[in-house]
Amino acid sequence: GxxxxxxxxxxxxxxxAFLTINCTYTATGYPSLFWYVQYPGEGLQLLLxxxxxxxxxxxxxxxxxxxxxxxxxxxEKGSVQVSDSAVYFCxxxxxxxxxxxxxxxxxxxxxLP
Amino acid sequence: xxxxxxxxxxxxxxxxxxxxIECRSLDFQxxxxxxxxxxxxxxxxxxxxxxxxxxxxxxxGVEKDKFLINHASLxxxxxxxxxxxxxxxxxxxxxxxxxxxxxxxxxxFGQGTRLTVV
Numbered sequence: 001g002x003x004x005x006x007x008x009x010x011x012x013x014x015x016x017a018f019l020t021i022n023c024t025y026t027a028t029g030y031p032s033l034f035w036y037v038q039y040p041g042e043g044l045q046l047l048l049x050x051x052x053x054x055x056x057x058x059x060x061x062x063x064x065x066x067x068x069x070x071x072x073x074x075x076e077k078g079s080v081q082v083s084d085s086a087v088y089f090c091x092x093x094x095x096x097x098x099x100x101x102x103x104x105x106x107x108x109x110x111x112l113p
Numbered sequence: 114x115x116x117x118x119x120x121x122x123x124x125x126x127x128x129x130x131x132x133x134i135e136c137r138s139l140d141f142q143x144x145x146x147x148x149x150x151x152x153x154x155x156x157x158x159x160x161x162x163x164x165x166x167x168x169x170x171x172x173x174g175v176e177k178d179k180f181l182i183n184h185a186s187l188x189x190x191x192x193x194x195x196x197x198x199x200x201x202x203x204x205x206x207x208x209x210x211x212x213x214x215x216x217x218x219x220x221x222f223g224q225g226t227r228l229t230v231v
Contacts, residue, residue, distance in 0.1 A: 004156070036222075043117055044206070044222035089157070101220070103149075103157040 002027045006090045006104030013080055013111050021075040021107050023064075023090035031092040033057075033066050033073040034101070038087045047075075047088070080111045115141040117209050119223025126197055126230055134192045134226045136207030142187035143209035147220065148180070151204040163190055197230045204228075 007022040025031065032051045036044040048057030053068035062077045073090060090104040116139040126132050136146060145164050149157040161177075163169035163184035171177045179201075181193040190209070194201055204227050208220040 008154075038222075041122070041224060043119070043224040044208070046219060101157075101159070105154055105156050 002031070002092060002094055002102045004090050004092055004102055004104040007107050008105070009087075010108040010110060013109070015082055015111055015113055016079045017111075019075070019077040019080045019084075019109070021088055021090075021109070023073045023075065023104060025071050025073065025090075025092050027071075027092055027094055027102075029094060030068075031094045033064070034091040034093070035062070035064055035073070035075050036089040036091060036103075038089065038106075040086070044089060080109075082111045082113050085109055085111045115139075115209075115211075115221045117143075117207065117221045117223040119207050119226055121226060122224060123227045124229070126228070128198055128230055129196055131193055131195045132197055132228060134194075134205055134207075134228075136190045136192070136209065136223050138188045138209045138211075138221070141209075141211050141221075142213075143190070144187065144212045145210045145220075146184055146190040147208045147210075148182060148190075148192050149206045149208070151206060151225075157206060160192075194228065197228070199230045202228055202230045 003026045005024050034049045035047040037047045038044045048059040050057040050066035056065045064073050064075045087106045087108050089106045091101045118137045120135045148160045151157045160175045161169045161171045163182050165184050165187050169182035184190040206225040208222040210220040
């Protein structure tokens with residue numbers, strides 16, 4: 001079946017540090033890949049997505065590249081801010097629709113001033 | 114993006130009682146709603162999918178008589194945990210999608226409900 005393995009947290013960084021949160025997946029076919037973010041007290045929000053190999057999703061300074069050869073979709077940001085503190089979820093959809101989202105376990109990021 | 118409101122955010126109940134969790138789409142019509150459950154340090158697990166006006170479709174291993182889902186309108190779905198027991202303590206999250214609208218296939222999530230059964 002489909003699965004998503006995500007870097008365990010919590011991750012604590014200083015402001016302006018470089019961020020990487022690793023995500024690898026197992027799926028049949030060609031899944032779509034997503035990163036969701038959950039800020040404290042709020043629901044999950046779609047951060048970025050990629051629907052085919054070598055696509056790069058980007059939003060708010062975050063990037064992730066769909067690497068089929070390594071089955072990875074690592075999240076990166078060059079300079080994190082305190083406001084980026086949140087829980088980040090990697091997810092895949094085997095059918096390309098939101099119905100069949102398979103989530104990773106989430107990574108708590110805390111950015112210190 | 115669209116807003117999904119989930120209520121309550123936290124609830125504590127006694128073992129044997131029932132708890133209802135509401136999920137509302139505030140500015141769009143949710144033709145499909147999803148209910149997830151998350152255990153500590155684990156993934157969100159899909160429990161069931163409901164389409165407005167239809168019976169919910171439950172994932173394998175989810176007891177439909179224990180987790181009652183109602184999606185009677187295009188803006189409201191409810192999850193009722195019946196005869197709750199401590200093992201039902203978990204984080205429940207809903208999401209909603211408008212299959213016909215401008216958001217395409219994107220689903221929007223509520224903020225989740227932390228259920229503790231004592």
